[in-house]
Amino acid sequence: MSIRMVLAGGGHAHLAVLADWIGAPPEGTERWLVTSHRHTAYSGMLPGWIAGAYPAEALTIDLEPLARLAGARLVIADVVGLDPDRRLLELSTGVRLGFDLLSLATGGESDISHLAALGDRLLPVRPVQPFMARWEAFLGGRQGRVATRVAVVGGGAAGVELALAAEQSLRRRLGGKTKVALVAPRDTLLAGHDQAVRRRASDLLRARGIAFHDGHAAGAPDGLMLPDGTALAFDAVIAATGSRPPGWIADTGLAVREGGFVAVGSDLRSASHPDIFAAGDIVSRSDRRVERSGVHAVKAGPVIAANLKAVLAGTATRDYIPRRRTLYLLATGDERAILSWGRLTAGGHLVWRLKDWIDRRFVERYAGFGQFRS
Ligand SMILES: Cc1cc2nc3c(=O)[nH]c(=O)nc-3n(C[C@H](O)[C@H](O)[C@H](O)COP(=O)(O)OP(=O)(O)OC[C@H]3O[C@@H](n4cnc5c(N)ncnc54)[C@H](O)[C@@H]3O)c2cc1C
Structure with a gap:
């Protein structure tokens, strides 16, 4: 048996x-x-997709040929x-x-219980596949509007990368008046990364005009409410809150x-x-x-x-x-990236090239089964 x-x-x-x-x-x-879902998206390339560096196919792996070649029955x-x-x-x-x-x-899962009041304006980044469809629909719906305001909630690596990517995306796709904000308690901003990495990211957010709001925000029908009672209006709020x-x-x-x-x-x-x-x-x-x-x-x-x-x-x-130390390469949305490895940090286009090479190689390894062996 x-x-x-x-x-x-x-x-x-x-x-x-x-x-x-x-x-x-x-x-x-x-x-x-x-x-x-039949397809799985490689999350490391999601910020690059938002920023326009990749088409959706570049980060998508079809599980059907992989399962078939592995002799596994696929149940969606x-x-x-x-x-x-x-x-x-x-x-x-x-x-x-x-x-x-x-x-x-x-x-x-993204913990979104405190953001539920946002209704349709809330875009949880997990699961990634539905998020990609909703982000595209959101951008489509904003064409021709005078101004677009987007917030990213969550100060981890994903939150920082998504805020930087969204800023690029809105400027490139919508032009005109766009505003991106990152909302998170300050002590959680890239927590676990070295001080120099955190400073580098903060400087970059500031240089790109991305407002940082300190604190646990709660969802409201038209935006976010900060702990001090400040109400901020947003057309969409991306939830990159921690995993539960x-x-x-x-x-x-x-x-x-x-x-x-x-x-x-x-x-x-x-x-x-x-x-x-x-x-x-x-x-x-x-x-x-x-x-x-x-x-x-x-x-x-x-x-x-x-x-x-x-x-x-x-x-x-x-x-x-x-390993004692993990290499993290954080995309900054402009074909540059920040390297974080223990106390070592660096930034710029070469770091992006390294990230791009590692990420593409990963996806191609698995996507390749479908393209060449089915
Ligand atoms: C925007 C973003 C950027 C990120 N960038 C990085 C990065 O650069 N570096 C890094 O190290 N980490 C990064 N992460 C974190 C990384 O994505 C996760 O740690 C990783 O995906 C966890 O892998 P997993 O296999 O546990 O789950 P996942 O990769 O999320 O896979 C879960 C799978 O299970 C399926 N599934 C879900 N629920 C069910 C269910 N109930 N029944 C059946 N199937 C189900 C899903 O469809 C999916 O196929 C990022 C995360 C995000 C959101």
Whole structure:
């Protein structure tokens, strides 16, 4: 009888697992990929897409050929529930899918509860695919308007990159009077990055005329309300707020940490259910703090692939050991980028060229399966 292995989520963390299955399919297994959308967008290139450096195809990976070559059945559906004891996934289509081994990497959600009053003006950056469609529609609807005001909420790397990219995009696409603001508590602005990186980004925001508003803003029907009561009107608010765990995890009985993220050990195995692995933005490590970023999600992929096979073979699993320092390259929307690596920082066109090369190579590696091997 074959072992059924299911991957839930077709994003950054699971691409390497599909590639591993293409190269060396695990014997005696029936393989499935359950994911919300057939296409997955590489988030590192999203700011470049907004700024006009890339067409949508440059950052989009089609999961259909990848799954087919990996020998995996592709199911386009949301996982809405999980019974880890009975090893059953509940899908949005009503199907209950059993598994012997499961890897969960459905990513996090943007925490937008405090922004809900914005209604249609709110554009959460996650999930990325619907965000791209809504941003295009927004820009289309603003053609010919006298002025356009956009805010980005969230002071992490994504928030800073999106504000800089939006400023370029509005100026290029709409011209006329456009205004971009970044709203976040000051102490969260590129938190975790060196002081010199934070200063470089602040200087750049100022130089580009992007207003920075300090504080946790709340959504209002026509914009944002700052903690001191200041009301700011915006035509669109991009939410790049931190990742929170998907709500359905809470009802599963899986061990969780940090307010609902899936608790995993150093080998990315669930702390409560050994038949379940998890990686990327959905997890919290019991042994150490690991930043929720694409870099770690991508690097966890090969470990998940190896550990699924280790369980099949009855051998020891591998640990995911993050490097002490992670290289971050932040796009600034003008074909330049800021490098942040521990205490080292640099900026300019050469840094952008490096980022562009790394990012394109990543997407081409996976998109290439569809173009050349299907
Ligand atoms: C604008 C932006 C820029 C970023 N830039 C960088 C960067 O430069 N460097 C960096 O390191 N990190 C960056 N990040 C963070 C990075 O995108 C995430 O850390 C990374 O995507 C996490 O990978 P993941 O595999 O956990 O989830 P994802 O890549 O989000 O993949 C989740 C997958 O699961 C699917 N899915 C979601 N819910 C369900 C469900 N219920 N059922 C089934 N499938 C589901 C989705 O469709 C998707 O295929 C950026 C994030 C954003 C928003």
